Amino acid sequence: YLDTVCLNMVNDPTQFDVLVMPNLYGDILSDLCAGLIGGLGVTPSGNIGTKSAIFESVHGSAPDIAGQDKANPTALLLSAVMMLRHMKFFDKAALIEKAVFSVIAENKILTGDLGGTSKCSEYTDEICRKLN
């Protein structure tokens, strides 16, 4: 049941693997899970249909920090990784994902929303360095 899932998700989200549900519950639960992993700034998403698919980041457009090299590109980057997996470029997707996770795990070069002071371009350069 929906209420049981919400209750158990807050205490121990690791017990769940894949969840399928109608529209409204999905809206609420996906934001709930995003809150659990660190917010909308790092959550990827994809919309898949029979003829096409759109992969997007679900955070807002943040007009206050637009154009200042401050934004966190992780959400869109991980959505691109999902897109690569959808297009069956599994190994390339795994490489990029591993690079992103290792930069975040090192905790040295992070953008403002994750608690660091680096710029968006510095963060991206670090990921590129990991890929090489």
Place this chain on the structure above:
Amino acid sequence: MAFYLKHQMPPLLVARNQPPVSIRITNQNKISRYFIGRQKRNYSAAGLQPVSCYGGRHVVTLIPGEGVGEEMANHVEKIFDKLNIPVDFEKVELTSSSTEEELQNAVMAVQRNRVALKGNIATAVNDPRLSLNVRLRQNLGLFANIVHGKSIPGIPTKHVGVDIIVIRENTEGEYSLLEHENIPGVVESLKVITREKSYQIAKFAFLYAKKNGRRKVTAVHKANIMKLGDGLFLECCQEVALGFPEIEFNSMIVDNTAMQLVANPQQFDVMVMPNLYGNIVNNIVAGLIGGAGLVPGVNLGQHCALYEVGTRGSAVHEAHESADQANPTAYILASALMIKHLGLDTDGTLLRAATQSVLSDHRIQTRDIGGSASTSQVVDAIVSVAWNTQQILRNESKQNKPQTLF
């Protein structure tokens, strides 16, 4: 409040205005530090007195329900018996296989006694009949469901300092139980939102916040998608907010609310919302406090009050391989709220403080919150702590009595 006539005021849990009596805390009994005893009886529902009170003993309807409900009902009866709490239970059996007549009998029993304590009645997904819990609430006109989620010290949780009151509209919305299938494979569900009930719950929420000294009310909705339904609800909340300028009002979309609750729950104070979102938010708040076994809830109407577990029997309470493993805290705290509502202030506070003391100080906890005690062990511990405190209070009041001089 100028638009609100006195006879229309819904019953409220009114905050006590009496000064607390200070109790000496002794280490050997480890009485909880948050126990404040009050000696006077008073009636908590504004303007409503409990009806069934004969010779000082209250009569309350008890609906054990199914699953662990029967076990819990027995424990509550045992506790009340040992602590000499003057409440008698009128037991009414109601299960998922009850007839229409039995449901009406249960409704009449609750209306007669005005106060009830209830376990959950299972609703099978395949059963074509409508949920008995929902029908009971709708027949009794219990329009408000209040769940107070307050962090309990000693229970390991990710967030501390949570103190949220969730007020949920209880009779309409997605639980209107109206569905039809015009074409096979295409089902339409009706979500009904009315101005009258939205006003009623919004007014109730603001009055409750004001009476209990709360600063902020947040309305939870999805009016960007359901523009007419949730839009109407939000509009009613905004209109009522204008009459309470001292209380801060804001609104939040339900998915953002879910995220904020798990990221930063301390920002919320009182929340008001339609039925389904209330179900979800109640369960998230219960999860933040430590589990379904810890949070009680009350359903209030114009004439009746129905006390039950806050999360209404989510599967956690039902899925136990062996008996005697469920967490009785929520049920016992619900019964403590109930006896406070009846006017038995000291007993209610005593029971609540004893329960919190057993959980926090003595650390006798059931499996779902990380301990290893059984239900009976927890209940026995609560009874012994409460009984010892009662004896201490009794001895103190004897010592404080003025000596007669002849």
